[in-house]
Amino acid sequence: MDVLIWASEACDTAKEIICKPENVVELFEHKEALFSIGPFDFTRTVFLIFLATLIVVASLYVAFRKPKIVPGKFGVVMESLVGFVRDDVAKGTIGPEGGRYVPYLLTIFLFILVGNLFELTPLVNFPITSRMAIPAMLSVFTWLIFVIVGFAKNGFGYVWGIMWPKSVPIALRWLVGLIEFVSTFLLRPLTLAVRLFANLVAGHLMLTLLLGSGWLFFASVGDIGLRSIIGLPWFAFGLLIFVFEFVVAVLQAYIFTLLSAVYIQTSVHPEH
C-alpha cells in the first residue's frame, strides 16, 4: 500500500481538483546540488550538460581524427549528420554563403540532439533541454547571430527595413512594421526556446506518468491483487510513446537548427 500512499500524498484530492506542482520553478531549476563551487551549484543537470558536450566533442573527434576515403560504420553516421547539416540545412536554406554558419549550426544540432536523446537513455531519463535555461541560452545565441549579421550586412537599414517595409502600401506600413519588429526581435527567440522546452517537458511528463503509473500498479500487486493488471496497458502505451518521443527528439533538434538557419537567412537577404 505504501507506493499508492506515496503517489497520492503529494496532493490532497479532496481539496484540489487536479494535482500539479506548487509553482513552475521546478521546471527551471534543479534543487539538489551534487556539490557547490562558491555560488555555483553543480547539479545533475549541469553534469548532464558537460556529459552532452563531451559526447559531441568525443564523437566528432573519433570520427574525423583520421579521415578515411572509405569511413567505418561510425564514420558514415557522423559524416551523414555533418553532411546533412552542411548541405541541407546551412547551404539549402542560407545559400552558398551558408558555409560560414555550418560550425554554429552543427554545434547546436548535435548538442540539442544528444540533450534530447538523454530523455530516452536508460538510467539518465532526463532531457537537459527540458530546463528552460538551456533552450533560452541557445536561442539567445541564435538571436545575437542573426541581429549581428543583419547589422553587418545592411547597417542600420536592417532595422529600418523591418520597421518600414517597402513592399507594403504606405498607409499600413507602420502597423506591419510594428508587428514585424515585435515578431522579429521578441517573439522569434521566445518561440524558438519555448518550442524546444515545451516539447521536451511534455514528452518527459508523458513518459514519467505512463511508465511510472504502470510500474506503480505492478508494484502494488500485493495490495490490490489482480486489479494491478491495469498497469499493463499503461506500460504498453508508455512504450509506444517512447518510440514517438525518439522521433520528437530528433525532429526538435532539426527544427531548432533549421529555424536558426532561416532566421540567419532573413538577415543575410533581408528583402525576402
Place this chain on the structure above:
Amino acid sequence: MEELKGAIALIGYGLAAIGPGVGIGIVVGNAIQAMARQPEAAGVARTTMFLGIAFTEALALIGFVLFFIA
C-alpha cells in the same frame, strides 16, 4: 476561485490547441498534395512543411506553458 485555477488553465490549454490543430492539418495536407503533384519538389515541400508546423505549433506550446504558469 483559487481551487478552480488549475481546471480553468486546463480548459485554456484545450482551447489553445484547437487553432494549431486545424492549422497543422491544413499545412500537412497541402504539403502532401504538393509532394503528390510534384514528387521532384518533395524535398523543398518537406522542409517548408516542417517550418510551417513549427510556426503553427508555437501557439499550442505557449498554451501548454501557460497551463503550468497559471
